[in-house]
Amino acid sequence: MRRPAGVERLYVDFDSFFASAEQHLRPDLRGRPVGVIPIASEHTGLIAVSREAKALGVKRGTFVRDARRLCPGIVLVTARHERYVDLHREIIRAIETVLPVKAVCSIDEMVCVLTPSEQTDALALGRSVKAAIARDVGATLTCSIGLGPNELLAKIAAEMEKPNGLVILHPEDLPGRLLSLPLTDIPGIARGNAARLARAGISDMAALWRVQPKELRRLWGSVEGERLWMGLHGYAVERPETQRRMFGHGRVLPADWRHLEGAYDCARVLLAKAASRMRRGGFSAKTLDLWLTDRHSADWYGEERFQPTADDPSLLASLARLFRHAARERPAGERLRSVHVTLNDLVSATEREADLFGYTTEARIKRRQEHLSLLADRLNAHHRGPLLHWGPWADIPGGYAGAKIAFNRIPDTEDF
Template sequence: MRKPSGLERLYVDFDSFFASAEQHLQPRLRGRPVGVIPIASEHTGLIAASREAKALGIKRGTFVRDARRLCPALILVTARHELYVNLHRAIIAAIETVLPVKAVCSIDEMVCALLPSEQTEAVTVAQRVKAAITSEIGPTLTCSMGLGPNELLAKIAAEMEKPDGLVALHPDSLPGPLLSLSLSDVPGIAKGNAARLARAGIADMAALWRIQPKELRRLWGSVEGERLWMGLHGYAVERPETQRRMFGHGRVLPADWRHLGGAYACARMLLAKAASRMRRAGFSARALALWLTDRQSAGWYAEERFQPTWDDPSLLASLAGLFRHAERELPRGPSRSVHVTLHDLVPLKDIEEDLFGDTPEAQVRRRLESLSVLVDRLNTHHGRRLLHWGPWTHIPGGYAGAKIAFNRIPDAEDF
């Protein structure tokens, strides 16, 4: 395992990105407490809070009613995901006037690799990146930056001095700067893993540093524990490329849609968007899953399995069958949200044609597949949902499907 001797990675982490993006896009919001909500509803939680709102105790996940109590002057803005994606692309372009972006970690986090000649002046290079963002985008969107021998330590460094900070964790200084952190400051140590460490007598960073890599692997129950140890100790850790496992969307239902009819109309839209994404990525699915949840996130689940399928009419027919099943088992209907997922994926290039496949059913299936691709192309060309299969009802309250997730940035076609 290679152990770098210099600062090989620069991690860029934007501060309160969604809220800062709204302040950037709407100058009237600058300097004022702003909360971004996923849908236009008073019965939801914030997905972002500006630094002015954070100073008043409002944070991501705070319910609207609690946020208003903490700050009656709070300005609520419904998330505008397509604008954030456009801004993200402009940020990437600004960074790449100085350094190429090695990997995009999320909508507001990216990592750059420094060449040996750049590592000797890493702090200066990072300052040039900050200046490029200010020049190309503007001063409202600030970012915290971290420098380290690997991505994990660079990410930890970026979190150490927020907002608008710049911290370098040089391998020669370890573990010194890390010892003042809590275990929860380390990416990957959530409540479950923290509890597991505590049971093993590991309650602080000093104890975590002393543990052996194989022991941390045993406590984690996977190789991720050993990778965490290697990262913290300054080794270069290369992760295997992840494989796509599913395409799906979920939506909190508006108050007057919290019945099976409303959930079905919403699920049709979510499934159509997920299926379009799946086709663009070159996959078909062998299973469709449906969740209908209540306020406690419990609820009803079912799935249907089939031969590799990627056309809209067939997938929508399977969804209709799942809802007929829900009608029998869930008479009162959902009370909160609906989720659909296409999984057990098969690359389209790996699907073998049936030797006896020239049947009327096979001909219909191929025709539906061709029509689904044609609908995708027309909708993309016109930039809107021009054609669709069956009813397409507008859902009040904001976006359906085209949302930014932590590990997914929507394509332009998703909107």
């Protein structure tokens, strides 16, 4: 395992991105406490909070009613995901006037690689990245930058002096400032893992630093524990490339949609969005999964298996059959909270070519339906809306069905 002698990674982490984006896009919000909500409802939590609101005790996840109590002057804005994605692309272009972006980790986090000649002036490069963003995008959007020998340490450094920080962790200084951090400030150590470590007598960073890598692997129950140890100790950790396993979407149901018919209408839209993404990726699926949850988080689960399929009519027919099963098996009239659909057991186009499922009438119909589905995808992407679809299309309150930004997924333009 290689241990870098210098600072090889520069990590960019934006401060309160959605809220700062709204202040950037709407100058009247600058300097005011802002909270971003997923849908226009009093019964939801904030997904982003500006630094002005944070100073008054409002946090991400705070419910709207509590945010208004803590901060009577807070301005609540419904998230505009397509605008944040456009802004993300502007940011990437600005950063790349200084350094190439090696990887996009999320909508507001990116990592760059520093060459040996660049490592000698790493802090100056960090300041240049900040200046490029202010010049090409806008000074309202601030970021914190971390520099370290690997991606994990650079990310930790970026979190150390938020907002608008610039921190470098040299490999020769380790553990250094790491010892002052709570365990849950380390990416990968959530409260559950922290509790597991505490049961093993590891309650602070000094104790974690003394643990041997194989022991951390045992405590984690996987190789991730050993990778964490290597990353914290300054080793270069290269993760294997992940393989696409599924396409899916979920949605908390609007208040007046919390019945089986509303969940079905919502699931049809979510499935159509997931299937379109799957086709763009060049895959077919062999399994459709459906989850329905109520307010107690009790689940109903069903799945259908079939030959590799990518066309909307076939997939929607499978979904209809699953909902008929749900209607028979769930208590009549019980209110639902959320619905999730996933397309699993993926088969790539090249794999599928080996099995053309013959020249039967059914096969010809299936291929024709796939061609029509692809045509609908292109028309819908061009018009940025569901111009062409199979069966009824429900406009779900709050919008963004299948196009919301998730931590590890940035929607394509075609998703909106």
